[in-house]
Amino acid sequence: MFDCGKIAIIGGGSWATAIAKIVVAHTHHIGWYMRRNDRIEDFKNLQHNPAYLTGVHFNINEIFFSSDLNEIVQNYDTLVFVTPSPYLKNHLNKLRARISDKFIVTAIKGIVPDENLVCSEYFHQVYDVPYANLACIGGPSHAEEVALDRLTYLTIGCADTAKAQAFAEVLKSNSIKTKTSSDVLGIEYGSVLKNVYAIAAGICSGLKYGDNFQAVLISNALQEMNRFLQVVCAAEDQEYSFTVDSAYMGDLLVTGYSHFSRNRTFGTMIGKGYSVKSAQIEMEMIAEGYFGTKCMTEINRRMHVNMPILDAVHNILYERIAPQVEIKLLTDSFR
Incomplete structure (x- = not known):
């Protein structure tokens, strides 16, 4: 023992x-x-x-x-x-x-x-x-x-x-x-991605998208996470459990919806018009998803997984694309 x-x-x-x-x-x-x-x-x-x-x-x-x-x-x-x-x-x-x-x-x-x-x-x-x-x-x-x-x-x-x-x-x-x-690798990557998706949820909240759309966003985020984890765990020859488990889907839901979520709060500020720097200064706390977005985008350039939500958040945070423009393009891709 x-x-x-x-x-x-x-x-x-x-x-x-x-x-x-x-x-x-x-x-x-x-x-x-x-x-x-x-x-x-x-x-x-x-x-x-x-x-x-x-x-x-x-x-x-x-x-x-x-x-x-x-x-x-x-x-x-x-x-x-x-x-x-x-x-x-x-x-x-x-x-x-x-x-x-x-x-x-x-x-x-x-x-x-x-x-x-x-x-x-x-x-x-x-x-x-x-x-x-x-x-x-x-x-x-x-x-x-x-x-x-x-x-x-x-x-x-x-x-x-x-x-x-x-x-x-x-x-x-x-x-x-x-x-x-x-499934150490899957849990860790899932915990990085859920922060990115919580920023997306916050941006949409700041833009006044309602609960109906938030549910669609999180549903698509879960599918996106699942696609990535299947590819990365297969590449590392590691066991992977489907994302409805609480370590994946549960963590995604609480980070995307809770008022305790730093990443959602950060995203909400961006959606309301704050710059990245001003949002970071006002929060006085680390929103890990900001750093995770850049890292995951770079990793996915090798993996080539279809990840439109990740791409949208990256474009807003790092390419300075207006949230209104980027999220509208994202919504048109959802079904």
């Missing part, structure tokens, strides 16, 4: 805080890497994250904080990465300790910019972490609802099913239901 051992959280945002809450309730001890010492000191004094999910209180005696990533890596067995994907490389550039023998769990629903790799592939190719030691967390899971103990279903993906099950047991609670999957 695999033992996750001592578990550490890497990252200090809202999703990192929610996962820390889940894990420490089970283990009663976690390591926690945050890059800023002032943020750590404020956390210790306040007994909650000073910047995110401030209503979630922790027993500080159960947490070992450090701004030294190498210290955390050396002293913990399972490392749960929950940093925004655009910053992952910068954090890992500080790494001197070996991680190839660690159990790496990525809760990052994004892609590594410049590399155009989902996080598990990045850890495998750059840090020689074997696939059996790489897992991901998928499923519809807004941090705000997890923090409020609202019922949430998570999928743990890992090539080694015993390790997936062991980590699933760590997350399981009265409000967290878990299951496992071997």
